[in-house]
Amino acid sequence: MVESLQGLIFDIQGYSVHDGPGVRTLIFMKGCPLRCEWCSNPEGMHFYPEILFRNTKCTHISNHCSRCIEACPHGAIQINPNYRDSDDVQLLLDREICHRCKEHKCLQLCYFEGLRLCGEWKTVDEIMHVLQRNQHYWGRDGGVSFSGGEPFFQPQFLHAVLEACHERKMHKAVETTAYVNPKTFLEIMPFFDFAFIDIKHMDSSLHKEKTGVPNDLILENIKALHVSNYSGRLVIRMPVIEGFNDNDENIEALAEFMKNVGLYEINILPFHRLGASKWTQLGKTYCYESKSSTAEEKLYHIQDIFLSKRIACYTGSDTPF
Secondary structure, three states, X not given: OHHHXXXXXXXXXXXXXXXXXOOEEEXXXXXXXXXXXXXOOXXXXXXXXXXXXXXXXXXXXXXXXXXXXXXXXXXXXXXXXXXXXXXXXXXXXXHHHHHHOOOOHHHHOOOOOOEEEEOEEEEHHHHHHHHHHHHHHOXXXXXXXXXXXXXXXXXXXXXXXXXXXXXXXXXXXXXXXXXXXXXXXXXXXXHOOEEEEEOOOOOHHHHHHHHOXXXXXXXXXXXXXXXXXXXXXXXXXXXXXXXXXXXXXXXXXXHHHHHHHOXXXXXXXXXXXXXXXXXXXXXXXXXXXXXXXXXHHHHHHHHHHHHXXXXXXXXXXXXXX
């Protein structure tokens, strides 16, 4: 049964106003083929439930709590022997063991939410129940937006949910890398009324250096989508990463690509460190900890280049829907 098909979801947010027209419900799907070093949703990269350890909520030091340590049958949780002050994590998790664990007894005994499981399997029916419940506040222009991770990483589940949404005449939007099998991409994209597609860099080798994959498939999918007479609205998007893709040469190359394809809208996003804490909670190193937010002058300079090429360029959350 399609209704019982399951997808792995790491968050569902209501009242979103920056991810498509109107007020929206935003569904974050787990799994992504890219490994962007600046990713603000690193919990969406891997296609399995993950444990987040929130050091600030852990009471091991303050109350000598060790319930999770005693509960773990695999010995995967240890006291940090090098703990000195609040800047250090109190506990260390063996992530490889945690990824294989199905019981997660540690979570059941962590009363202060120091440990939290990120990623829950949901059926199509369960997703539709949430969406139908939320419909009353969407208004005339609102709907559902799919993000991640990469929504296309779970194509069968995504397709099934979209068909159910289409039957109920819900407006559907997506935020995607377009690093997807071309056949799958062109089969599913017509269900979306609005799409953000990211282009991180026009140089394929530099793209691979910072994201783990080349950009050839992404660019070819964008071109193929446009040729297919896609009826939805497509806006290209680019996160502005200092020293990586913010130089004039790359911006002009992207503008030229868009003009050649026949696309004339782009949303540039200023870099921020809002996802830094989640990298730490996952036991990962965040390479951009010392990077500053994108200066307004840089955003305006990039915007001017696009505008000079007759391409509408929106900064941050200023995209008109």
